[in-house]
Amino acid sequence: xxxxxxxxxxxxxxxxxxxxxxxxxxxxxxxxxxxxxxxxxxxxxxxxxxxxxxxxxxxxxxxxxxxxxxxxxxxxxxxxxxxxxxxxxxxxxxxxxxxxxxxxxxxxxxxxxxxxxxxxxxxxxxxxxxxxxxxxxxxxxxxxxxxxxxxxxxxxxxxxxxxxxxxxxxxxx
Amino acid sequence: xxxxxxxxxxxxxxxxxxxxxxxxxxxxxxxxxxxxxxxxxxxxxxxxxxxxxxxxxxxxxxxxxxxxxxxxxxxxxxxxxxxxxxxxxxxxxxxxxxxxxxxxxxxxxxxxxxxxxxxxxxxxxxxxxxxxxxxxxxxxxxxxxxxxxxxxxxxxxxxxxxxxxxxxxxxxxxxxxxxxxxxxxxxxxxxxxxxxxxxxxxxxxxxxxxxxxxxxxxxxxxxxxxxxxxxxxxxxxxxxxxxxxxxxxxxxxxxxxxxxxxxxxxxxxxxxxxxxxxxxxxxxxxxxxxxxxxxxxxxxxxxxxxxxxxxxxxxxxxxxxxxxxxxxxxxxxxxxxxxxxxxxxxxxxxxxxxxxxxxxxxxxxxxxxxxxxxxxxxxxxxxxxxxxxxxxxxxxxxxxxxxxxxxxxxxxxxxxxxxxxxxxxxxxxxxxxxxxxxxxxxxxxxxxxxxxxxxxxxxxxxxxxxxxxxxxxxxxxxxxxxxxxxx
Numbered sequence: 128x129x130x131x132x133x134x135x136x137x138x139x140x141x142x143x144x145x146x147x148x149x150x151x152x153x154x155x156x157x158x159x160x161x162x163x164x165x166x167x168x169x170x171x172x173x174x175x176x177x178x179x180x181x182x183x184x185x186x187x188x189x190x191x192x193x194x195x196x197x198x199x200x201x202x203x204x205x206x207x208x209x210x211x212x213x214x215x216x217x218x219x220x221x222x223x224x225x226x227x228x229x230x231x232x233x234x235x236x237x238x239x240x241x242x243x244x245x246x247x248x249x250x251x252x253x254x255x256x257x258x259x260x261x262x263x264x265x266x267x268x269x270x271x272x273x274x275x276x277x278x279x280x281x282x283x284x285x286x287x288x289x290x291x292x293x294x295x296x297x298x299x300x
Numbered sequence: 301x302x303x304x305x306x307x308x309x310x311x312x313x314x315x316x317x318x319x320x321x322x323x324x325x326x327x328x329x330x331x332x333x334x335x336x337x338x339x340x341x342x343x344x345x346x347x348x349x350x351x352x353x354x355x356x357x358x359x360x361x362x363x364x365x366x367x368x369x370x371x372x373x374x375x376x377x378x379x380x381x382x383x384x385x386x387x388x389x390x391x392x393x394x395x396x397x398x399x400x401x402x403x404x405x406x407x408x409x410x411x412x413x414x415x416x417x418x419x420x421x422x423x424x425x426x427x428x429x430x431x432x433x434x435x436x437x438x439x440x441x442x443x444x445x446x447x448x449x450x451x452x453x454x455x456x457x458x459x460x461x462x463x464x465x466x467x468x469x470x471x472x473x474x475x476x477x478x479x480x481x482x483x484x485x486x487x488x489x490x491x492x493x494x495x496x497x498x499x500x501x502x503x504x505x506x507x508x509x510x511x512x513x514x515x516x517x518x519x520x521x522x523x524x525x526x527x528x529x530x531x532x533x534x535x536x537x538x539x540x541x542x543x544x545x546x547x548x549x550x551x552x553x554x555x556x557x558x559x560x561x562x563x564x565x566x567x568x569x570x571x572x573x574x575x576x577x578x579x580x581x582x583x584x585x586x587x588x589x590x591x592x593x594x595x596x597x598x599x600x601x602x603x604x605x606x607x608x609x610x611x612x613x614x615x616x617x618x619x620x621x622x623x624x625x626x627x628x629x630x631x632x633x634x635x636x637x638x639x640x641x642x643x644x645x646x647x648x649x650x651x652x653x654x655x656x657x658x659x660x661x662x663x664x665x666x667x668x669x670x671x672x673x674x675x676x677x678x679x680x681x682x683x684x685x686x687x688x689x690x691x692x693x694x695x696x697x698x699x700x701x702x703x704x705x706x707x708x709x710x711x712x713x714x715x716x717x718x719x720x721x722x723x724x725x726x727x728x729x730x731x732x733x734x735x736x737x738x739x740x741x742x743x744x745x746x747x748x749x750x751x752x753x754x755x756x757x758x759x760x761x762x763x764x765x766x767x768x769x770x771x772x773x774x775x776x777x778x779x780x781x782x783x784x785x786x787x
Contacts, residue, residue: 149461149463150503151377151503152503155503156485157485157486158482158483159465162468192487193485193486193487196470196487196654197468197469197470199427199468199469200468212428215644215647216389216597216648217389217556217593217597217630217644217645217648218389218561220644221557221632222557253428254469254648254651254652255387255388255390255391255648256428257387257395257426257428258395259553259555259556259628259630260392260553260554260561260563261561262555262556262561266428266430269431271430271431
């Protein structure tokens, strides 16, 4: 049987090992490890689950058990470069958040849970982002977009296009 | 009522309020220095007990009492978990504290760890707070550099490590034992209590779990004194010897249909109407309030007639709500549909149920399915009875679940249908004139995907080649009573 290609690079393994001294056992490093991998690879493929388990001296099923509880960790393929979470909880919904989510779906051409074909953006529901003072709100990567309007959504989509245009130019495509 | 001088929000408007320099310039860590020099840990616990500080995370359990459950005769580490998972809809006060005044949170944490002899504190921070994450990490680094954390804090015989542990978008991680299970690297399934975390918690060691705002209060109690703390808020009800009162300053979150959403500070016990009008500038667009969530979605609803309810630990309970919760007030104006409210609530709790306990896992799911059917114009009056039946039977109050998420799921159902029944009945009548009076059960198997009559479905329906009726179901399970099958 041909050797399986390793998914976790040395620096990823090193980053995960960095958490060991914080906890009295390695099982507690499961969630930090999943975050490290998600951040770098955009998802946590099954092979990464096996490698995390090896590093933490757990069974792969134990890591998969934890991973599958949290909807955050996609497994089938990378998320878009930007992962957009649109809040659908009460304060945002009461301030028009659901209609604005529909508008964003229209502008991006995808439904929640999907990624644009060019890999730019993933769109997801979020439950209460804790940004109710700025409802309706959405989190795009690490940036909180506050008091959303159709105009702000247009600006956001335009900025995504500009950014991907820049990337294309820089890569000479 | 005399104006309350903010203490929790005293620094948040200052430039660079999140830095150590700014915090110390305003007198920060002065209390920590004094306490480490002059007060033994037991005395700190004594002060917090005497203050009757109650947890600000939602349950309102007396903090000093919780700390007193720690065993005094077990050697080995004690852990502190700072509950920064803040996921209760309508709540964002912890976020503001961590983003704009992380050192206030850290000083309270360090003092509390000193008092409880905790040697490691984990700040369990929800995933969706990236700015708070950045600010906390920076503040922790500043503390280590300044000798406020690490071995021998400020030269004293007390060492403390603080680590941020990021969550992964699960509401149930705000439940103290759900948080602990998640920190341990497992599915966030809450534990049966007892044993309580103080006896057997994180990594099976004595553990204290406290909310961010609660810890921030500890510093102010030690700085300004127990008498100052008890001069603010609502004293105990003299007719109830077990009432600890509602003392101290509180952060009120305002959102929804108000002119000035945001976080505001006031004494515990302000009437909800005053919070909305004085802090929030009143209901938006010149409209009137139809209802207000008092303390985060799980606490239920106050009707417009109940808005004079005082926002302390007892007031909302008297109005039939679950409790003060997080004092996250969500205002809903006269144009907002209570059917939409309840659908939104049921969707939230069905999504967030961890799935461990059957009443919650199934009850929240069926409640959502019923609300979807109602919104789609196929609801019946009977559904209101069924929703209330679910609400009465799931939770730690009826004693059928391990944690209180189910009670939180139940309360909006109870309050919305009880307090706005007329609106629900009108909606049903209007949207389903032909069928709203039908009381016959909706065959559950018919409503569930994967049980198409005679089709690819599994189980009895496919095998029999025809649709299962209620008769078949009761024949299969003779112990179950007739007539109430399905939803």
